[in-house]
Amino acid sequence: MGSESVRSASQNKFWGRTIKVSEVKNTMLVSLQWLKDYTNVNVPIDEFCDRMIMSGSDMETCEELGCGISGVVVGRIDKIEQHPDANKLVVCQVNVGEEEPLQIVTGATNIYEGGYVPVAKDNSHIPGPLHGQPKVEGGVTITKGELRGVVSNGMLCGPQELGYDDKIAPYISKDGIWMLPGNWDEYLGKDFAKALELSDYVIDFCITPNRSDCLCMIGMAKEAAAVFEEKMTYPDTECEKTDENASDYISVEVKDNNCKRYTARIIKDVKIEQSPWWLQKRLMAAGMRPINNMVDITNFVMMEYGQPLHAFDIRSIAGSHIVVDMAKDGDKFVTLDGQERDVYADTLMINDAEKPIGIAGIMGGLDSEIVDDTNTVVVESACFDKTCVHRSIKKLGLKTEAAARYERGLDPNLCEAAADRVCKLVEMLGCGKVLNGSVDVYHNPETAPVIKCRVSRVNKILGTDIPREEMVNYLERLDMKVEGEGDTMLVTPPTVRQDMKEEVDCVEEVARLYGYDNLPMTLPSADTVGTVSKSWELRDMTRNLLCGMGASEIQTYSFSNNKILDGIGIEEDSWERNFVDIINPMGEETSAMRTILTPGMLEVLGRNCARNQERVRAYEIGLTYMKNLVDAQALPVESYNLTMGIYGKDEDFFTLKGMVVTLLERLGIEDLEFAAESDYKVYHPGRCARILTRDKNGETVELGIMGEVHPDVAENYGIGTRCYICELFFDLIVELSDKEIQYHQPPKYPSTSRDVAMIVEEDLQVADMEKAIREAGTEILREVKLFDVYRGEQVEAGKKSVAFSLTYRHDDKTLTDEEVDQIHGKVIELLKEKFKAVIRDN
Known part of the structure; x- marks a missing residue:
């Protein structure tokens, strides 16, 4: 395996019982040594990783443990004396299996006489880093020397010096020397890595959300056994039990269906001490810190079966009665990490007869934790609804190893087996006596589908x-x-x-x-008939058309809120505020889904203006979201809108109008009308129009709105120039589009054009004038094009100059000047009569 696949033990892991939500990874650390407890996979590590990957198990990294260590042996501290010239140093006499003990000076405070430790002798090599120092590439060589005048013939090592992250070191060895559990006399002076069987590979598998069964060693062992065609060996769960019954010590009541199963076992005469090395080693490989035997057993079984467990001190359970029920708003609870937390009405809690003692699926309470003088323990093995636990994680901002498993969904049939495994390990470690039976509440047993x-x-x-x-x-x-x-x-x-x-x-x-x-690379044998939807086709056509007009496509966030709509002048009771609210928003700006695209376009125009872009043409086709007002229980209404925005030299209202008209006509929308609009506060009151057409029944339909952005709105977005935008209801355009391709023979006869310029009142709508011109021009008037609107010194105040170009053509003959002049004259007379227009000389 290439070196790029191997990581240091300090990277990408989570430790302990509490994890920040942002730190939790959807991965499973699999120790190859531990995996072989369940299935005999005996292949080179490269082949193991390759075949697991090809079977669908995504591997992130592979780490080799126990490498880079030489000259480090097992030692026993026989004597500890104060350094004669340093208050913070001690002198140790360490038995390393030789005739004379090694004298080693250390500043560690967690050592004790009779303790077994790793000893780096003179000229030994360790991966490092040294305590409190940065990591050195290639490791560190240890040589003998003097510390304040006293000879030190090596170094006592902590987990960090031997390549293990201090965060997963056994609790007793935290920030100090690695103090080994149990008796290691037969290994004194022996190679430390070999004596402790440190050589191992830890593979970091990325587990997809649907495979919660793989967040445990047995799950991954099943995968490996299937891939390599090996048999599975399951853990032993049978143990001796006392004559006393668990039901005499504890009772359980489940009041909420979010608890699918609750199993409780009782362990008496508990002895809290360090776990044996084999158990500590397994937990460290899985990225967890060994604490004490009872905590380690529950963590071990969780990593083995994937079933979270929790141990309560029975003295803290009032009335010896456990009740699983929802919390009440305003309740407060102090968790194991010592923090007081507010819990909500939809948070599932574990309670006793008087008070809460745990947050279901996440963390127990500080008052019920296992302590050194704990004598009787209640072991909880339960299954909680994944949605309920996920909701609690989000609201509390608290995620643990247990919660990471519950929120993916667990099998309630695991509860009993996992509880039995805890009892077996208690018997194996001799740290308690298991009572007969269990208290098991399982109302709706789960069965597998066929x-x-x-x-x-x-x-x-x-x-x-x-x-x-x-x-x-x-x-x-x-x-x-x-x-x-x-x-x-x-x-x-x-x-x-x-x-x-x-x-x-x-x-x-x-x-x-x-x-x-x-798998072969073959095409399906059946005939396939594929097509795209009309909406997709028109969206694609729109992109091509607007690209041809020099516009760039943008994509903005799909979020909005009332504050954003306040900034563009949308009224409080408008339909644009019919938001679909987000239950757990990341912030105020992402508290709801957008109903229109306009704010996003304005933000993009403002950003480009701030970066001194002299000219911009942009568009966005995106979904908008609104509550279903007809059926409150139905899903929100999603619809596509189109927005366009322009600013820059030579860009004005009519530029945007031309883009809109060209686009809609190419999409099959005819009979367009533009009606003046003065009440929509996003736009300048005198430079805004609603875009209208007619449906198949002849009814007027609004396609959208366009205009010059109001100066106050433009200022809110940092746009220091005139800009113009429109927003169209694209789904309505798709519905009305009549885009059947028909052949039209090119005209045989030439056309002729006439221009007409006139002075009219300022408040006269150009659209009304255009409509009148078309009516007077009869069927030979083929095109009316507005090419100039002028206000200035040559036109008196309160008036404007408007100029049109009119194109005439007949399908069956060439028009004479007299015929054109006759119709054109009627057009001019109508303009004079209806609009009091003063015709300007050409």
Whole structure:
């Protein structure tokens, strides 16, 4: 495996019982040494990683443990004396299996006589870094020397010096020397790495959200056993029990359906002490700090089975009664990390007869934790609804190893097995006595679905010709039961595989074990008829058309809020404030989904203006979201809108209007009208128009609005020049579009044009004038184009000069000047009569 795949032990891990939400990774640290406790996978590490990856297990990194250590041996501290010339140093006599002890000077405060430690002798090599110092590439060589006049023949090592992050060091060794548990006399002077069997590989697998069963060693062992065709060995859960019954010590009441199962076991005569090295080693490889035997056992079983557990001191449970129920608003609770937290009405709590003692699926209470004088323990093994736990995580901002598993969804059938495994480990470590029986509340036992899977369908999807027997073999290797005959396989997955629900899930499992790299590159054998929707086609056409007009596509955030709409002058009771609110927003700016695209466009124009872009043409096609006012229980209404924005030299209202008209006509929208609008406060009151057309029934329909942005709104967005925007209801355009391609013969006869310029009142709408011109021009008037609007010194106040270009053409003959002049004259007379227009000389 390349060096780029290997990481240091201090990277990308989480430790302890509490993790910040931002630090939690969706990964599983798998110790290859630990994995072999369950299945005999005996292949080189490169092959193991490659084959697991090709079966669908995504690997992030692989780390080799126990490497880079030489000359470090197991030692026992026989004597500790104060340094004669330094208050913070001590002189140790360390037995390393030689005739004379080694004298070593240290400043550690956690050592004691009779303790077993790693000893780096003269000229030994360790990966480092040294305590309190930065890491050195290539490690550190330890040589003997003097400390304040006293000879030191080496160094006592802490976990950090031997390549382990101090955050996963056993609690007793935290920030100090590594104090080994148990008796190591037979290993004195022996190589430390070999004596402790440190040599191991830890693979960091990325676990997808649907595979909660792989967030444990047994789950990953099942995957490995299936890939390498090995058998599974499951942990022993049988143990001796006393004559006393657990039900005599504790009772459980579940009042809320978000608790699917609650199992409690009782352990008496508990002895709190360090865990044995084999257990500590497993936890450290999994990225967890060993604390004490009871805490370590529950953490070990969680990493083994994927089932979180919690241990309560029974003395703290009032009335010896546990109640699982929702919290009440305003309740406060002090968690194990010593923080007082506000809990909410939709937070599931573990209570006793008087008070809360734990947040279900997340963390226990400080008052019920295991302490040194704890004698009797209640072991909780429960299953809580994943949505409920996820909601609590978000509201409390608290995530633990347990919560990371619960929020993915767990199998309630694991609860009893995990509790039994805890009891077995208690017996193995001799740290307590297990009472007979358990208190188990399981109202609705979960069963696995029976999935109908067709052999022919699997092969059709994968493009393979895999025999039925081979498919059955793959599925059975994954611990699935397969029945049925012929083409039909009736597949029953284990309940822990909550991702297995339908036929395609079985197809995926077959593909994984067949090998993704073995799948042939074939085309489907059936005829395929594919097409795109009308909406998609018109959106694509719109992008091409606007790109041709020099506009750049933008994409803005889909969020909005009342403050943003206040900034563009939207009234309080307007439809634009019919927001779809976000339940757990990251902040005020992302508290709701947008109803219009205009604010996003203004923000982009403002940003470009601030960066001195002299000319901008931009557009966005995006979804908007509104509550369903007809049915409050229905999903929000999603619809596409189109917004365009321009500013710069030679860009004005009519530039944008021309873009809009050209676009809509190319999309099949005809009979466009522009009606003046003065009440929409986003726009300048005299330079705004609603864009209208008619539907198939002849009813007037509004397609959108356009205009010059109001100076106050432009100032709010830092736009220091005149800018123009429009927003169109694109889904309505799609509905009204009549884009059938019809052949029109090119005109045989030439056209002729006439210009007309006139002075009219300032408040006269150009659209009204254009409509009148078309009516007077009869069928030979083919095009009316506005080409100039002038206000200035040559026009008196309160008036404006408007100029049109009129194009005339007949389909069956060439028009004479007399015929054109006759119709054109009627147009001019109508303008004079209807609008009091004063015709200007050409």
